[in-house]
Amino acid sequence: MKYQVLGPVRLVDGGTSHIIRAQKIETALAALLVCPNRVVSTKQLISEIWDEEPPLRAVAALHVYISQLRKLLSRFGAPAGPIVTQAPGYLLRVDPADVDYLVFQEHVRTGRTLLMRERCEDAKAVFERALGLWRGPMLSGLTLGPVGRSLVARVEETRVECLEMDVEARLILGRHREVVSPLYGLINDYPLNEVFYEQLMRALYGSDRRADALGVYRMAWETLDRELGLEPGRKLREVQRTILARDAGRVRVAG
Incomplete structure (x- = not known):
């Protein structure tokens, strides 16, 4: 199972893509992907899903969304039990190679190193692969909480840097x-x-x-x-x- 967030949220199982039609469940997944392999507290999840206007029974609603998300991921081919209950919240176990924005960031780091070593042709190829992962604005269509908004801003800054370095490599190559x-x-x-x-x-x-x-x-x-x-x-x-x-x-x- 691969998780794509550089655009609308999409789950990819083999060659098949899936979208999540329930927005609150989609936002819950996005909030867990913001902090992959780390515990996201119940309080933070509520803040990400409802921002500053949570309902009175937000904790109970969150439990329902997590339960539905677990079933959804299982149906779409995720490994058994990717979402773990761990105080004070939940953790999403993923391979970083299966999350597109983490792959993007790794490509940018690699390309930056290659450019600094004046391996411009190799750097250009890596930057092209990195930029090719984008399908639109990151997590587009979702109303995000503070942590999600912060991540989107940071990744967008990295995208601009990648664009700058891609052009620089081409200029150096004439x-x-x-x-x-x-x-x-x-x-x-x-x-x-x-x-x-x-x-x-x-x-x-x-x-x-x-x-x-x-x-x-x-x-x-x-x-x-x-x-x-x-x-x-x-x-x-x-x-x-x-x-x-x-x-x-x-x-x-x-x-």
Whole structure:
């Protein structure tokens, strides 16, 4: 049994995918997957399922949901007894290799190490595998409690880092043209992320589109000023200065 949460929650048994149609049971599973192989207290589970508005008989309702979830996992092919009752709550026993967000995080760690060792082709392949695990926003369709929201935020930050490193590996490999279009899309999705502006400037300059590269700097300046009242950071300014200096050098040589 594999657990997929990088998108809507999905259970995969062999080649067959299953979804959980009862949202409270789905949220209970998500809350256990947030802390795999660790005890999640009854109090925390109630907070994750109902946030700040639990019903009067929340503990009894939780017991029912856990019982139904156990039956569901057994029917879908999970190993016997993956959910263990252990004070002060419950524990979901899983192999980390069977949980997609844990696999994603491991891929990112591996890719980061490969990139630092300048094994860019290998790093790019690992980043592609990591990003290929995503089917949409993590745990989409669920109303999460504080722990779930915190995990989603952390994993999304890791996804952005993975996107940045994937582009960086391609730039180092000289694949400037192939990242231009994706970078415009990433800037549209993350308009305050200066790394993507800086990478797009380098990609355009490496594609002999110097004017467009400088136009991206102006776009970044206008966006950051309008949204945050800030100027571009050091790396963006350095890329702009480098482009201007190289162009000035070309003009002197030509003259």
